[in-house]
Amino acid sequence: MVLKETGRKQITVPRVGDASAARTGFNRRRVANACRLLLAMICCANFLNTQLLHAQSQDDEYRVKAAFLYHFAQLVEWPPDALKPNDRQLLLCTLGEDPFQGKLESTIEGKLVENRTLRVRHFASVSSDLRGCQILFIGHDESKHLGVALAAVQNSAVMTVGETDSFLAQGGVISFSLHEARIRFEINLTAAEKSHLKISSRLLLLASRVIGNISGER
Amino acid sequence: MNNYPEIQASVALAAANCKLIEPNCRIPKRSLNSAMVIRHAVSWIAFSVLLLNLTTPSASPQSSGDLTQRSLEDLMNIDVTSASKKEQKISQVAGAIFVITQEDIRRSGATNIPDLLRMVPGLEVAQTNAHTWAVSARGFNGEFSNKLLVMLDGRSVYTPTFSGVYWNVFDLPMEEIERIEVIRGPGGTAWGANAVNGVINVISKDADETQGLSVVADSGLPGQGPNSVAYGGTLAGHGHYRSFIKYLDENHLTLSNGGPAVDQWHVLRGGFRGDVNISPSSHLMVQGDMYAGRQGNNLSTNYFGLPFPAVLNARVESSLGGGYLQSEWKHFSSTGMEATVHLSYDRYRRTEVIRETRDTFNADFQNHLAIGPRQDIVWGFGYRYSTSVSDQGISVYLTPADLNTQLFSAFAQDEIQVVPNHLSLTAGAKLEHNYYTGFGVMPNLRANWKMNDHRTAWAAISRAIRTPSSIDTAIAGNPGSFVQSGIPVSVLLVGNPAFKDETVVDYEAGSRTAISDRCSMDLALFFNTYDNLRTLETAAPVFSTTPYPHVTSTSHYGNEMHGETHGLELATNLKIVDRWTLSPGYALELLHMHLYPVSTDTTSVASLQGSAPRNQAQLRSHLELPHQLTWDVSGAFVDRLHAQSIPSYTRLDSQLGWRHGTHLQLNLVGQNLLHNQHNEFADPNEDVAPSQIKRSAFARMTVWF
Numbered sequence: 001m002v003l004k005e006t007g008r009k010q011i012t013v014p015r016v017g018d019a020s021a022a023r024t025g026f027n028r029r030r031v032a033n034a035c036r037l038l039l040a041m042i043c044c045a046n047f048l049n050t051q052l053l054h055a056q057s058q059d060d061e062y063r064v065k066a067a068f069l070y071h072f073a074q075l076v077e078w079p080p081d082a083l084k085p086n087d088r089q090l091l092l093c094t095l096g097e098d099p100f101q102g103k104l105e106s107t108i109e110g111k112l113v114e115n116r117t118l119r120v121r122h123f124a125s126v127s128s129d130l131r132g133c134q135i136l137f138i139g140h141d142e143s144k145h146l147g148v149a150l151a152a153v154q155n156s157a158v159m160t161v162g163e164t165d166s167f168l169a170q171g172g173v174i175s176f177s178l179h180e181a182r183i184r185f186e187i188n189l190t191a192a193e194k195s196h197l198k199i200s201s202r203l204l205l206l207a208s209r210v211i212g213n214i215s216g217e218r
Numbered sequence: 219m220n221n222y223p224e225i226q227a228s229v230a231l232a233a234a235n236c237k238l239i240e241p242n243c244r245i246p247k248r249s250l251n252s253a254m255v256i257r258h259a260v261s262w263i264a265f266s267v268l269l270l271n272l273t274t275p276s277a278s279p280q281s282s283g284d285l286t287q288r289s290l291e292d293l294m295n296i297d298v299t300s301a302s303k304k305e306q307k308i309s310q311v312a313g314a315i316f317v318i319t320q321e322d323i324r325r326s327g328a329t330n331i332p333d334l335l336r337m338v339p340g341l342e343v344a345q346t347n348a349h350t351w352a353v354s355a356r357g358f359n360g361e362f363s364n365k366l367l368v369m370l371d372g373r374s375v376y377t378p379t380f381s382g383v384y385w386n387v388f389d390l391p392m393e394e395i396e397r398i399e400v401i402r403g404p405g406g407t408a409w410g411a412n413a414v415n416g417v418i419n420v421i422s423k424d425a426d427e428t429q430g431l432s433v434v435a436d437s438g439l440p441g442q443g444p445n446s447v448a449y450g451g452t453l454a455g456h457g458h459y460r461s462f463i464k465y466l467d468e469n470h471l472t473l474s475n476g477g478p479a480v481d482q483w484h485v486l487r488g489g490f491r492g493d494v495n496i497s498p499s500s501h502l503m504v505q506g507d508m509y510a511g512r513q514g515n516n517l518s519t520n521y522f523g524l525p526f527p528a529v530l531n532a533r534v535e536s537s538l539g540g541g542y543l544q545s546e547w548k549h550f551s552s553t554g555m556e557a558t559v560h561l562s563y564d565r566y567r568r569t570e571v572i573r574e575t576r577d578t579f580n581a582d583f584q585n586h587l588a589i590g591p592r593q594d595i596v597w598g599f600g601y602r603y604s605t606s607v608s609d610q611g612i613s614v615y616l617t618p619a620d621l622n623t624q625l626f627s628a629f630a631q632d633e634i635q636v637v638p639n640h641l642s643l644t645a646g647a648k649l650e651h652n653y654y655t656g657f658g659v660m661p662n663l664r665a666n667w668k669m670n671d672h673r674t675a676w677a678a679i680s681r682a683i684r685t686p687s688s689i690d691t692a693i694a695g696n697p698g699s700f701v702q703s704g705i706p707v708s709v710l711l712v713g714n715p716a717f718k719d720e721t722v723v724d725y726e727a728g729s730r731t732a733i734s735d736r737c738s739m740d741l742a743l744f745f746n747t748y749d750n751l752r753t754l755e756t757a758a759p760v761f762s763t764t765p766y767p768h769v770t771s772t773s774h775y776g777n778e779m780h781g782e783t784h785g786l787e788l789a790t791n792l793k794i795v796d797r798w799t800l801s802p803g804y805a806l807e808l809l810h811m812h813l814y815p816v817s818t819d820t821t822s823v824a825s826l827q828g829s830a831p832r833n834q835a836q837l838r839s840h841l842e843l844p845h846q847l848t849w850d851v852s853g854a855f856v857d858r859l860h861a862q863s864i865p866s867y868t869r870l871d872s873q874l875g876w877r878h879g880t881h882l883q884l885n886l887v888g889q890n891l892l893h894n895q896h897n898e899f900a901d902p903n904e905d906v907a908p909s910q911i912k913r914s915a916f917a918r919m920t921v922w923f
Contacts (some may be wrong), residue, residue: 021539059285067285067293097639108286125591125638144633147555147587165424169499170550179427181297190498196922205292209426211456212498 016033064183065176066107069135069161072174073113076197078134082157084114090116093133095123095149096142131156138162138172146170157196168211173197177208184208258654291836312664312676313405314340314728314742314787318398321540325840325850327873327887327918329392329436329444330465331420332385336854337838338400339803340742340787341416342831344856344899347909348471348481349386349513352899355402355416356744357783357809357830361901365414365684365720367405371422371505372582373544373562376412378604378623379574379616381687386483387509388536391446391462393434394491396423402787403744404724406660406682407646410600410627414682414722415746422505425450425458425493431923438840438887453644457494463487470514471909474897479909480533485511508541515570516907518697519613528699530613540566556586558598572639573617574608592638596646597630606688614695616688617713623653638727642666654686655719677727684720690752690775691717706768707759718750718777736793747783750777751811751826753819778817781826783809797842805834827899828861862900864908868892883920890914 041114073090083090090113092104104120111118123130126149130136136158138149143164149173150160160172167175168188173195175186192199204210255436285293316338328334332351336343342359344352344883362382368375375388398420405413429450436444450460463486469480489507496502517532544562551557560582567575584598602625608616630645647661662680669675692713699708728742755776759769785807792800809830811823836854841881858866870891876884890896895910 063285064293064296067288070286071290071293107284111286143430145588145591147550148591166501166548166550167494168555169501169548170556171499182294183296184294188498203290206294211495 060103061178061183062103063107065163066100066104068176068183069104069115069137070108070118071112071122071161072161072203073118073135075200075203076159077200078157078159079196082134082196088116089119090134090135091119091121092135092137093121093123093130094137094139095126095130096145097139098122099139099141100137126152128152133156133158135159135161138167140164146172153195155194159195159197160191179208186210188212287605301765310667312642312678313785314402314726314744316340316402316740316789318400320396321664323392323395323398324875325848325873327850327871327885327889330385331388331398332390333889334398334597335418337803337836337852338806339789339834339836340402341400342809342834342856345911346899346901347479347907348468349483350481351385352901353383353385353418355400356746356785357807358415358826359829359899361899362689364412364687365722366416366418367409367413368418368420368609369409370420371503371544372546372560373542373564373580374410377566377576378685379572379576379606379688381412381684381689384538384566384568386513387511387540388486389464389466389485389487389509390420390422390489390507391434391444391448393432393446394422394428394448394460394462396421396427402742403678403726404660404662404680404682404722407629407631407648407662407680408596410629410648411658411660411683411685411719413652413653414519414684414720415446422491423461424503425491428460433921434918436558436916436918438914453492453494456491456496459490459492461488461490472895473907473909479907480514480516481909483511483513483538487510487511499551500547503546503548504543505545506541506543509539510917511538512536513538517571521892536568536570538566538568540564556584558582558584560584571614572608573610574606574616576604576606578602578604588831592635594633595630595633597628599626599628601626602682614693614697615713616692617694618692621688621692622706625653626651640668650685652685654715654717658683658685658719666774672732673729674731675727675729679725681721681723683722686717687717689713691715693775706766708770710770710772712772712774714774714776717752717775720751720777721749723788738791740789743788745782747780747782749780751779751822752776753778753813753817753822756818764767776817776819778814778819779811779822780814781809781811783807799840801836801838801840803836806832808832825861829859830860831857831866833857848875848877849873850875856898859899862908864897864900867896867898881922885918885920886915887918888913888915 028181028187069092092108094100094104108118109120119134126145130153131148134155134157136149136153138146138160140163142149146162146164146167147170153160154171159174161174162172162178163176168186168191171188171191173188173191175184175188185207186209187199187204187207188211189199233554236783254660265803266828312361318337322337323334326334326337328336332343332345332353335341335353340355340763342352342354344359344363346352350361352359352361352363354360354366358365360382363378364381366383368383368388370388375383377384398418401417401419403416405417409417428448429452432475434444434446444466446462446464448460448462450458452458465484465486466484471479473479484765487507487509489505491503491505494502505889515534515536517530517534519530542562542564544560547559549557560580562580564578564580565576580600580602582598582600584596586596588594603622604625605622607620609619627648627650629646629648631644633642633644636643642665644664644666645662647659650658650660652658660680660682662678662899664676664678664680666674666676690713692715694712695710697709697711699706701707724744724746726742726744728740730738730740732738733861753776754773755778756771756773761767761769785805787803787805789803790801794800807830809827811826813823821917834854834856836852838852839850841849852871854869856867856869858864873888874886878884890911890913893913895912897908898911900908
């Protein structure tokens with residue numbers, strides 16, 4: 001701010017004083033100074049903007065979450081009757097406002113998961129068609145309709161994925177959380193079992209928290 | 219208890235950089251020579267490059283390539299930027315809301331809650347002395363600003379004795395705060411009486427987010443900042459806990475005349491929180507703390523005694539003590555219903571002007587359910603029992619000295635999606651029955667119109683009440699005496715058991731706009747009409763000859779004032795580059811108070827109108843430097859307070875932070891950097907002499923194990 005303000009002020013000075021020849025030299029000097037300052041600023045901005053950030057691994061939250069969803073699809077097993085053998089797709093749905101804003105399509109649509117192609121569909125509101133999805137993502141903005149949405153897919157083989165604090169408590173299967181700007185996920189095994197989903201031990205190991213039991217075993 | 223969806227995340231919106239750097243450096247042709255042309259061209263190229271840099275969102279770097287090719291472990295190590303989340307969630311709230319996030323708290327360098335609140339555009343935060351703050355929204359500020367409701371995890375910390383908050387004992391380690399939601403404007407429907415001009419909702423972290431040992435040590439001049447130790451662990455079964463001890467010891471400040479202000483204070487506090495998942499669908503939270511400490515007060519008053527007037531100029535040490543225990547049980551049913559039971563017990567004892575012990579028990583039930591996809595209903599009821607025992611202070615006391623009061627309440631609110639994802643209407647009302655004035659109703663009607671992904675507009679009409687406090691109804695005493703025309707005059711103040719509710723009807727509207735993905739703006743306009751505001755009514759003086767000839771002038775509180783306030787609040791966020799964010803804010807507030815003809819009050823109108831800063835402006839800058847360094851600067855301008863002879867001032871605070879791995883954080887904090895010292899508030903209604911708020915600097919070390 002300080003740098004920029006200074007830069008602007010110094011440049012605007014010539015406009016005021018240009019009528020006087022005596023001042024023109026002075027103005028030139030100031031313009032030159034301003035240019036130097038600007039170049040310094042550009043370097044600075046460039047430096048801040050690119051060099052440093054490239055050094056760190058940083059990405060858009062929903063682009064990364066989309067990649068997580070792709071891995072979830074690979075590490076979860078759906079009951080055989082949920083996937084028709086002649087249907088070659090795996091349907092990933094979002095409900096209501098879509099926080100991915102096209103990043104699902106650009107990151108994972110069309111990818112193969114065990115010979116099935118990932119397809120993305122957006123639902124504006126809760127309907128019985130949701131039961132046809134294999135993965136249902138319910139974002140923050142739909143937290144108010146969470147109960148209704150989860151009830152609509154209850155006991156069907158839909159892996160629900162959410163990102164609100166109470167998502168697992170309300171019966172969701174996997175919930176994203178943010179911990180110091182990094183994405184973590186938690187798993188509700190009871191809910192997974194109700195939906196007849198088998199979650200691989202690799203996913204369970206990486207989860208930051210696992211709640212509930214599969215009848216008998218942990 | 220809060221109906222506002224949790225809002226995380228730094229505001230990473232930004233960028234009207236456009237306007238900021240528009241060069242506008244045309245030089246008339248006749249003054250150009252070739253050298254100038256070259257330089258001019260260079261400067262233009264420079265600007266274009268710079269503008270390109272700043273305005274092209276795609277310039278923000280991303281780890282390129284196909285993320286799905288990376289392992290889950292890799293993905294878990296990527297730092298993510300959650301740019302629009304705050305905006306998305308805030309956009310659903312039909313009200314003037316500002317959220318202080320954990321990141322804002324870390325950046326601020328503040329060591330107490332009032333100082334944290336300084337960043338909220340439209341809040342008035344002023345420090346009277348070392349242990350006293352005045353905090354309000356939209357006018358009516360005072361040491362006991364009685365129109366702001368303050369809560370910690372759903373428990374009100376507003377005392378019904380003075381109608382206000384004892385800010386110095388409303389404390390917890392700053393690291394344990396999840397977020398602070400600040401709502402300007404009435405919140406009576408959701409939160410109940412006294413949420414007249416605003417609600418401050420402090421929400422602490424779940425115990426599982428604060429695991430392990432952490433130590434915070436502050437050291438600096440002139441005071442000793444807070445030091446705290448916290449430990450979090452797991453409970454058998456499915457739960458976590460944490461506990462903490464915090465100690466702070468503040469030196470006294472100085473008075474305007476250079477003398478010591480005798481406002482030193484210290485508090486030792488210990489607390490805990492446990493979170494247990496009883497079953498996958500129910501959650502229990504238990505929380506409590508206890509504190510003890512002392513604060514100095516400089517009391518000076520002329521009272522009715524012998525010889526006349528007797529002068530009291532006492533430096534007293536008041537003892538502070540208290541604690542609370544609360545639990546919250548949440549249950550989610552598979553049909554989407556959410557039920558919450560909240561129980562709390564709270565006790566404090568203070569020996570100030572009035573020595574008082576108060577015990578409060580509170581129970582709330584709340585149910586949240588959706589009816590079809592378009593209706594979202596919250597309803598609930600509550601009960602509060604509060605018992606106060608007081609004894610005579612130096613010149614003022616309460617009559618009756620002991621009082622038990624009960625409060626019953628019930629509320630319901632329905633949010634209807636008129637046009638799904640675009641237009642929603644919220645209608646609700648709260649009904650309360652209190653000890654003093656019986657039934658009170660607080661309805662509201664709100665509309666939220668989401669025009670597109672970048673723009674939301676909202677409007678609201680609401681009514682709220684401020685119920686009488688012990689001071690309004692039961693105060694008795696001799697706050698001052700003087701000699702006029704050779705005759706001793708003794709002033710008596712008596713409470714008014716018939717004191718009415720103060721009421722407000724508030725009309726608000728606002729908009730939230732994301733101008734680009736780097737620039738966002740939040741604007742709120744308000745027009746409030748108040749009635750039955752508190753006045754000081756003085757009866758005709760009475761002459762008496764015992765024990766010696768004197769005149770007694772008796773005053774009591776009345777409800778003979780009405781008025782209007784209006785103004786605007788603007789909060790903006792500009793992301794200049796990915797690592798540099800500027801947050802300018804501005805607030806304007808105008809108060810117009812009027813007395814009813816029967817009133818004999820001569821001070822309240824001027825005192826209210828002149829205790830609110832007409833203009834407030836602030837600019838916060840956050841810069842992320844290489845090597846895990848962050849540098850924050852915040853400047854705030856506060857207009858003068860006529861009624862208090864406080865000139866306008868500008869505060870400048872700065873903080874440099876350095877984080878080393880996951881175990882160490884160092885901060886250097888400077889506060890009030892522009893002035894050696896300045897006054898911020900001199901409450902015309904209280905006896906507290908204002909202290910000079912000093913320039914200060916301190917270092918803080920945080921270690922996690």
